[in-house]
Amino acid sequence: MDTSVIYRGKLVVPRPGVVIDDGAIVVAKGTVAEAGAFSAVRKRGRAKTVDLGDVVIVPGLVNAHTHLELTHLKGQPTATDKFTDWLWEVMNLRAELSEDDLLQSAKAGIAEAISSGTTCVGTVSHTGVCAHISEDVPIRRIIFHELAGHTDAKERITRIEARLRTKIGGAMTRHGIAPHAPYSTCREIYLWSIKVATGARLPLSTHAAESLSEAEFLATGRGEFRDHLARLGITLDGWKPPGLSPIAYLESLGFLKACAHLAHCNYLSDNDIARIQNISVVFCPRSHAYFGHKDHPFKKLRKRGINVALGTDSLASNESLSMLDEMKFLHSEHVEPSVLLEMGTIAGAKALGMSDAIGTLEPGKFADLCAITSPAGVRRFEDILAPDSFVTATVGGGKIIWRKGT
Numbered sequence: 001m002d003t004s005v006i007y008r009g010k011l012v013v014p015r016p017g018v019v020i021d022d023g024a025i026v027v028a029k030g031t032v033a034e035a036g037a038f039s040a041v042r043k044r045g046r047a048k049t050v051d052l053g054d055v056v057i058v059p060g061l062v063n064a065h066t067h068l069e070l071t072h073l074k075g076q077p078t079a080t081d082k083f084t085d086w087l088w089e090v091m092n093l094r095a096e097l098s099e100d101d102l103l104q105s106a107k108a109g110i111a112e113a114i115s116s117g118t119t120c121v122g123t124v125s126h127t128g129v130c131a132h133i134s135e136d137v138p139i140r141r142i143i144f145h146e147l148a149g150h151t152d153a154k155e156r157i158t159r160i161e162a163r164l165r166t167k168i169g170g171a172m173t174r175h176g177i178a179p180h181a182p183y184s185t186c187r188e189i190y191l192w193s194i195k196v197a198t199g200a201r202l203p204l205s206t207h208a209a210e211s212l213s214e215a216e217f218l219a220t221g222r223g224e225f226r227d228h229l230a231r232l233g234i235t236l237d238g239w240k241p242p243g244l245s246p247i248a249y250l251e252s253l254g255f256l257k258a259c260a261h262l263a264h265c266n267y268l269s270d271n272d273i274a275r276i277q278n279i280s281v282v283f284c285p286r287s288h289a290y291f292g293h294k295d296h297p298f299k300k301l302r303k304r305g306i307n308v309a310l311g312t313d314s315l316a317s318n319e320s321l322s323m324l325d326e327m328k329f330l331h332s333e334h335v336e337p338s339v340l341l342e343m344g345t346i347a348g349a350k351a352l353g354m355s356d357a358i359g360t361l362e363p364g365k366f367a368d369l370c371a372i373t374s375p376a377g378v379r380r381f382e383d384i385l386a387p388d389s390f391v392t393a394t395v396g397g398g399k400i401i402w403r404k405g406t
Helices: 038-044 068-073 083-095 099-115 154-163 187-200 212-218 223-232 246-253 272-273 284-288 296-305 323-332 337-344 346-351 381-385
Strands: 007-014 018-028 033-038 048-051 054-061 061-066 118-125 142-145 175-177 205-208 261-264 281-283 308-310 369-372 390-396 397-405
Touching: 007 033, 007 038, 007 369, 018 038, 033 038, 054 381, 061 099, 061 261, 061 281, 061 308, 061 323, 061 346, 068 083, 068 099, 068 118, 083 223, 083 381, 083 390, 099 118, 099 142, 099 281, 099 390, 099 397, 118 346, 118 369, 118 390, 142 154, 154 175, 154 187, 187 337, 205 246, 212 246, 246 272, 281 296, 281 346, 284 323, 296 308, 308 323, 308 337, 308 346, 323 381, 337 346, 369 381
Parallel strands: 007 048, 007 054, 061 118, 118 142, 142 175, 175 205, 205 261, 261 281, 281 308
Antiparallel strands: 007 018, 018 033, 054 369, 369 390, 390 397
16 A cells, blocks of 8 residues: 655745646655656555645755744843843843743744744754753754853863753754854863764854954953953953954864854854855844844855855744745845745755755655745745745645644
8 A cells, every 4th residue: 555645736846946837745754755747746656645735845944043942032132232232131031931931932932933834943952951842843953052151161061961961862853062152152162062072973053253242352352242241240360362253263273173053154254254165154134134233244155155054043033933034034135036945945954964864855855845825826936935925834754744724
């Protein structure tokens, strides 16, 4: 008996640049068996057909950088003029949440992500609660365990080591390490992260070059980040600024050789870009706009052949966890639809080290996909980026994990 399933849509885009009219994805044992015209694939077996209707079927969207445990902070931070004031407020708001609050916050974030077509996330977890989400929750995730601090490095490292020893892994969950950022994290923690991630083959990430003040702090030791650390009771006695850009500093530590991706990279010089030639960058467009940053260099990075993925960051600096919304936002700034689909799917998979398993609907990969339409229907691939387009179904591992109206 044929137990495979055919998902049919008005258009199927198995990978950027390929559009199939009246297309279909054949799924067998949770993976893609074939992508092609429905008239052709239905002749080759008796698989059950699930007609998703007047939609464009695309690979499941990949959110390469988010903070799911901060979902409950949506709309709460009020400070936007000064990054460190916003950071201070977020830290205090997070401290008011119990572990269960944070877990429920992460689960709410997952539910929102799935309902907007996301099938894989790279989520930074400061508290570790994301590791307690059941394997039954149908979204692929890499949990980047975050650590930061200029003092008590050994104690902080010991806590993360204990967390990693008891980590829960499985088909849906992988684990990584994320030293927070060059301005917030001491050299010892970065060096430990490199050693452990390299030895255990764990993905490694960090926030980098997120603001001009970060560059000022590393170059001179002055500015708003020094004031921020002082507000936290950190005096930095005996510490000397490296006198380098954030990217050059990470390179001096050997971090770039082990790194899976860098989050944000809002401010890069040409020399910085040369240093990250073989590293993925995750750009969070609407979070970038929230803080009023200058033009992001993602177009220049792509021209240099650097893989640029998309992320939402957290709801403390964004309106939704929808990757489709991120793509629409950039489309309004005249970025080509095929480029946006690449950044929201296979580029994210590459940034998370999962491009062999997800990111396109090619034979042998997991059957992770989503169906997108608009009130006026779809006539061409570009219609998925219409202002009023929306996701109607999300499929993970060949099974419908969310469908609008059910």
